[in-house]
Amino acid sequence: MAEVGGGLKVSWGAEHKDGNGDLISRQMSMETPRSPTCLKPGCLWRYLKRVVFYVLISNYNVKRVVYAEANRHKRILERYRTGEPAPQTIWQALYANIKLLGR
Amino acid sequence: MATQKPTEIGYEEIAKLVSSVTAAMGATGSGIESIQGLENACTAAEDSTFLNPGGADKIPDNGFALASIDGVSLEDSGIGVDDRIVIDHVFTCITAPQAVTGFIICNDDDDLHFMEACFTEVPCEVNDTITIVAKMQFKIGV
Numbered sequence: 001m002a003e004v005g006g007g008l009k010v011s012w013g014a015e016h017k018d019g020n021g022d023l024i025s026r027q028m029s030m031e032t033p034r035s036p037t038c039l040k041p042g043c044l045w046r047y048l049k050r051v052v053f054y055v056l057i058s059n060y061n062v063k064r065v066v067y068a069e070a071n072r073h074k075r076i077l078e079r080y081r082t083g084e085p086a087p088q089t090i091w092q093a094l095y096a097n098i099k100l101l102g103r
Numbered sequence: 104m105a106t107q108k109p110t111e112i113g114y115e116e117i118a119k120l121v122s123s124v125t126a127a128m129g130a131t132g133s134g135i136e137s138i139q140g141l142e143n144a145c146t147a148a149e150d151s152t153f154l155n156p157g158g159a160d161k162i163p164d165n166g167f168a169l170a171s172i173d174g175v176s177l178e179d180s181g182i183g184v185d186d187r188i189v190i191d192h193v194f195t196c197i198t199a200p201q202a203v204t205g206f207i208i209c210n211d212d213d214d215l216h217f218m219e220a221c222f223t224e225v226p227c228e229v230n231d232t233i234t235i236v237a238k239m240q241f242k243i244g245v
Contacts, residue, residue, distance in 0.1 A: 019230030
């Protein structure tokens with residue numbers, strides 16, 4: 001049987017607000033890293049960076065949501081509630097994770 | 104040379120069918136109609152069962168029980184016309200506090216789910232809301 005690529009792609013967002021309509025936390029789906037398109041060292045290196053970035057961002061989002069939920073009645077940086085602006089590089093993601101350590 | 108491809112217009116039609124077929128039509132399957140919250144440890148998986156989606160438990164009350172979705176509509180994905188299903192729903196926590204770890208989108212027969220989503224636990228107090236936006240696209244691959 002001939003096969004073709006494709007399928008069902010799903011994405012989601014979830015926003016938690018209190019009874020007054022104030023935002024407590026916002027979460028959304030993340031796409032997993034694209035598979036490497038070739039076996040050359042350059043392709044594999046770029047894939048590895050995408051994986052590392054994905055892990056760091058996922059970790060950061062878990063930490064910031066836990067922090068935001070634990071501080072629902074307190075004033076905290078809005079980016080911990082909304083996730084925006086999100087880290088754009090591996091270093092930014094690493095730094096964002098470190099900032100949340102111990103919070 | 105023999106060639107074959109699914110068509111964009113075919114994918115558009117699939118989206119229309121999945122968003123509009125109801126149990127009352129008497130077909131062997133039914134489309135998107137319900138949503139339900141999940142509690143406890145949850146990890147989305149393709150081979151999940153309807154009994155324990157994502158390995159989690161379906162919430163039977165507190166505002167997260169199985170309910171008709173507030174809004175199901177179609178939008179353009181940028182590839183086709185009306186080929187992406189958009190689900191909008193607002194859960195309101197009632198009766199007692201509830202920790203929520205995900206949700207499932209179910210068919211009109213309420214015997215299976217099209218998608219499951221697991222997220223970082225959200226501890227809801229009474230009168231809190233969780234607004235869900237979910238999108239499903241029957242996608243042409245590379």
